[in-house]
Amino acid sequence: xxASTSRTAMQFVADHRDHDKWWGLNQMKHGDLASMSNLDFLxxxxxxxxxxxxxxxxxxxxxxxxxxxxxxxxxKMYMGDSVFAGVSSLYFIGWTSILHYHLxxxxxxxxxxxxxxRLLREYYHTTKIIDEFHDTVxxxxxxxxxxxxxxxxxxGSFIPGIISDNFxxxxxxxxLQCNIFNYNWIKxxxxxxxxxxxxxxxxxxxxVIISKDKQYLLLRQTLVxxxxxxxxxxxxxxxxxxxxxxxxxxYDYYRGTGFTxxxxxxxxxxxxxxxxxxYNNLIPRVQNDPRLKMAVIDIYSVFKQTKEKVFLPGDxxxxxxxxxxxxxxxxxxxxGK
Amino acid sequence: xxxxxxxxxxxxxxxxxxxxxxxxxxxxxxxxxxxxCYFYMSFIPEYILILGGTIVIDYLAGFLIEKNTGSTRxxxxxxxxxxxxxxxAVFKYYNFFIDNIHTGINxxxxxxxxxxxxxxxxxxxxxxxxxxxxxxxxxxRGNQKAERNFVVYALYVMxxxxxxxxxxxxxxxxxxxxxxxxxxxxxxxxxxxxRMLWGFFKKVVIAxxxxxxxxxxxxxxxxxxxxxxxxxxxxxxxxxxxxxxxYSDIALGAAKVMNIRLMENFNQxxxxxxxxxxxxxxxxxxxxxxxxxxxxPLGGNRxxxxxxxxxxxxxxLLSGLWHGANWTFVIWGVLHGLLVILLAGKTIEKNRSxxxxxxxxxxxxxxxxxxxxFFRAENxxxxxxxxxRICSFIGGSNYIGIGGVEFVFSLMVIAIMMLxxxxxxxxxxxxxxxxxxxxxxxxxxxxxxxxxxxxQFIYFQF
Numbered sequence: 001x002x003a004s005t006s007r008t009a010m011q012f013v014a015d016h017r018d019h020d021k022w023w024g025l026n027q028m029k030h031g032d033l034a035s036m037s038n039l040d041f042l043x044x045x046x047x048x049x050x051x052x053x054x055x056x057x058x059x060x061x062x063x064x065x066x067x068x069x070x071x072x073x074x075x076k077m078y079m080g081d082s083v084f085a086g087v088s089s090l091y092f093i094g095w096t097s098i099l100h101y102h103l104x105x106x107x108x109x110x111x112x113x114x115x116x117x118r119l120l121r122e123y124y125h126t127t128k129i130i131d132e133f134h135d136t137v138x139x140x141x142x143x144x145x146x147x148x149x150x151x152x153x154x155x156g157s158f159i160p161g162i163i164s165d166n167f168x169x170x171x172x173x174x175x176l177q178c179n180i181f182n183y184n185w186i187k188x189x190x191x192x193x194x195x196x197x198x199x200x201x202x203x204x205x206x207x208v209i210i211s212k213d214k215q216y217l218l219l220r221q222t223l224v225x226x227x228x229x230x231x232x233x234x235x236x237x238x239x240x241x242x243x244x245x246x247x248x249x250x251y252d253y254y255r256g257t258g259f260t261x262x263x264x265x266x267x268x269x270x271x272x273x274x275x276x277x278x279y280n281n282l283i284p285r286v287q288n289d290p291r292l293k294m295a296v297i298d299i300y301s302v303f304k305q306t307k308e309k310v311f312l313p314g315d316x317x318x319x320x321x322x323x324x325x326x327x328x329x330x331x332x333x334x335x336g337k
Numbered sequence: 338x339x340x341x342x343x344x345x346x347x348x349x350x351x352x353x354x355x356x357x358x359x360x361x362x363x364x365x366x367x368x369x370x371x372x373x374c375y376f377y378m379s380f381i382p383e384y385i386l387i388l389g390g391t392i393v394i395d396y397l398a399g400f401l402i403e404k405n406t407g408s409t410r411x412x413x414x415x416x417x418x419x420x421x422x423x424x425x426a427v428f429k430y431y432n433f434f435i436d437n438i439h440t441g442i443n444x445x446x447x448x449x450x451x452x453x454x455x456x457x458x459x460x461x462x463x464x465x466x467x468x469x470x471x472x473x474x475x476x477x478r479g480n481q482k483a484e485r486n487f488v489v490y491a492l493y494v495m496x497x498x499x500x501x502x503x504x505x506x507x508x509x510x511x512x513x514x515x516x517x518x519x520x521x522x523x524x525x526x527x528x529x530x531x532r533m534l535w536g537f538f539k540k541v542v543i544a545x546x547x548x549x550x551x552x553x554x555x556x557x558x559x560x561x562x563x564x565x566x567x568x569x570x571x572x573x574x575x576x577x578x579x580x581x582x583x584y585s586d587i588a589l590g591a592a593k594v595m596n597i598r599l600m601e602n603f604n605q606x607x608x609x610x611x612x613x614x615x616x617x618x619x620x621x622x623x624x625x626x627x628x629x630x631x632x633x634p635l636g637g638n639r640x641x642x643x644x645x646x647x648x649x650x651x652x653x654l655l656s657g658l659w660h661g662a663n664w665t666f667v668i669w670g671v672l673h674g675l676l677v678i679l680l681a682g683k684t685i686e687k688n689r690s691x692x693x694x695x696x697x698x699x700x701x702x703x704x705x706x707x708x709x710x711f712f713r714a715e716n717x718x719x720x721x722x723x724x725x726r727i728c729s730f731i732g733g734s735n736y737i738g739i740g741g742v743e744f745v746f747s748l749m750v751i752a753i754m755m756l757x758x759x760x761x762x763x764x765x766x767x768x769x770x771x772x773x774x775x776x777x778x779x780x781x782x783x784x785x786x787x788x789x790x791x792x793q794f795i796y797f798q799f
Contacts, residue, residue: 176343
């Protein structure tokens with residue numbers, strides 16, 4: 001039990017567990033949702049991770065330093081500098097990282113804030129987030145390299161850190177699940193339950209829902225009528241104003257530090273595109289708000305118009321086609337000026 | 338730490354094994370107290386300070402009540418009641434009170450902004466404060482000696498199986514059991530585990546499955562048909578029963594494993610033939626608490642019919658408010674109170690035909706189901722709209738959140754549950770072989786047919 005509540009112990013487990021051996025079930029191998037729902041035995045939800053992106057046809061000068069503050073949709077492991085036109089240096093900053101940077105004013109310094117729709121309201125609904133956001137770009141350092149930083153959830157001051165870290169962990173059930181039951185030899189049992197639900201009750205388990213057209217697995221969080229991550233939960237005008245105001249503060253901050261262009265790019269939930277009935281219109285309402293100072297990389301409209309499939313069937317993220325469309329949209333901006 | 342979590346299963350196993358290894362009751366009491374503290378702190382650690390504060394006050398008040406006589410004795414009882422009701426008033430009702438002041442003032446066109454408390458309601462606050470109050474009241478009445486051992490008293494309030502959702506125990510029942518050393522008893526272990534498994538079955542196989550329908554219909558009231566809404570309401574009746582009584586089964590079972598007998602909280606309430614009978618079968622520990630500590634002190638039925646009706650009304654009003662700081666709970670309580678008052682004296686005739694009895698049971702169930710809509714809805718408007726749409730036989734979406742096969746399966750498990758509780762003979766299984774088979778079967782059923790979405794127990798919010 002302690003091993004599952006202790007941050008240190010869980011870190012040890014994560015570091016030493018070989019995900020291809022009998023005792024290390026690889027949760028993400030076939031797509032996060034397919035794995036979460038244990039429906040990864042179905043080919044229709046299989047995720048192909050192989051990525052081949054087009055190099056842009058561009059022969060002009062490489063005069064752009066591109067900084068992207070993004071999430072798992074754009075993790076650097078799946079892309080490289082070569083997919084962007086005219087970029088001499090690409091800096092990708094994940095949500096839990098800090099960038100030490102020094103702007104080269106002889107080049108175009110472009111900052112893109114990429115956020116997935118299901119995290120948008122959670123990340124940007126308080127000014128506290130902006131403070132954290134500011135901290136992620138540390139202007140004192142001038143090395144231009146990425147450095148990790150932990151942003152762990154701590155309990156209040158009453159409980160000393162060492163106790164909260166080792167005895168009260170809000171992810172203890174997931175950790176116990178991982179330590180006790182997350183082994184390849186138990187996998188058939190999970191699969192049996194998932195198959196029973198799928199074939200008998202026509203549904204997936206737990207946090208995963210099958211789309212109405214049966215083509216996608218969807219994160220339950222994005223389809224329930226409550227919660228910040230949902231495409232259906234109502235968003236008030238006041239909340240839109242708050243989000244726009246927060247983005248404007250971020251815009252002002254980065255303009256003040258020397259960035260010449262700052263863009264906002266919101267990646268829609270799969271549910272927003274493939275099952276839009278009752279959509280709360282969060283993305284268009286933020287993007288089209290006349291008070292928003294940031295320019296927008298509007299992938300929502302691109303996805304709405306295309307006939308192609310842009311999301312992975314068994315994963316929360318987009319497929320290579322969707323990602324390529326995002327690169328193409330960004331490249332139009334990069335070469336357009 | 339909810340009962341339907343992996344964390345609880347591991348916790349229960351470790352604590353129970355350790356419990357039986359200890360050879361002195363003092364050690365066991367300490368173990369259970371530390372385990373109960375961890376159990377409570379696993380929700381929000383800081384809130385143990387609130388619980389600890391009321392425990393210290395009530396422990397001291399018990400002493401002082403016993404030691405003194407006359408008005409001083411009464412004074413310390415009042416101090417204890419103020420401490421407990423004060424904790425409820427601040428942490429549970431303050432924001433509700435402020436919201437209503439805001440609404441009232443805004444209604445008259447004025448603007449006022451009073452500070453609100455930005456913190457979550459401490460888990461199980463209503464349960465443990467009521468249990469603590471029963472202790473000081475019983476000491477005041479002379480029915481219970483003040484407990485000298487602080488650890489034992491703290492455990493009486495904090496005993497983890499019933500800490501956050503009851504049953505709301507009485508000191509006469511629990512305190513002696515906490516002080517008596519009882520050796521390992523395989524029969525009790527079997528009975529306790531069998532009951533826990535039954536509780537898990539009701540929670541994960543029935544309640545959390547029905548929750549998919551209930552959540553859907555209550556969230557999509559406007560587009561759903563009357564049929565879908567009616568199904569949603571009926572399923573909510575069974576969801577809340579299986580959720581709450583499932584919790585009680587797990588609590589009673591876990592305590593039984595450790596040789597502690599807690600009071601029964603349910604007795605097949607949906608087989609009641611009238612609303613009065615329903616309240617003698619539903620949440621018995623709360624009903625009897627209100628009867629013993631409010632209804633009877635107010636005069637009960639000893640001061641004439643009108644006063645009796647007033648007393649009943651007050652009890653149900655407060656019972657509604659006890660459940661939550663929302664007008665939906667208040668109205669739910671008031672409506673139950675009015676029904677009990679209006680239907681008083683309609684005694685249940687003996688030797689009536691099965692059909693007559695069945696009709697009464699069904700009518701009473703439908704009545705209770707309609708009242709549950711107030712309990713479940715976000716606000717009064719939503720509840721009223723839900724009821725209106727059911728009664729207007731309106732068309733709309735018949736989708737209820739699950740498919741046809743699962744709907745039939747849900748009805749089937751409800752029927753199994755009702756039959757098991759009606760005709761089953763307790764939870765003790767004499768034969769070891771039958772016990773092992775029962776355990777294996779229930780584990781497999783809970784795993785394969787359980788819905789594991791980490792749903793909290795509904796009554797945790799109270």
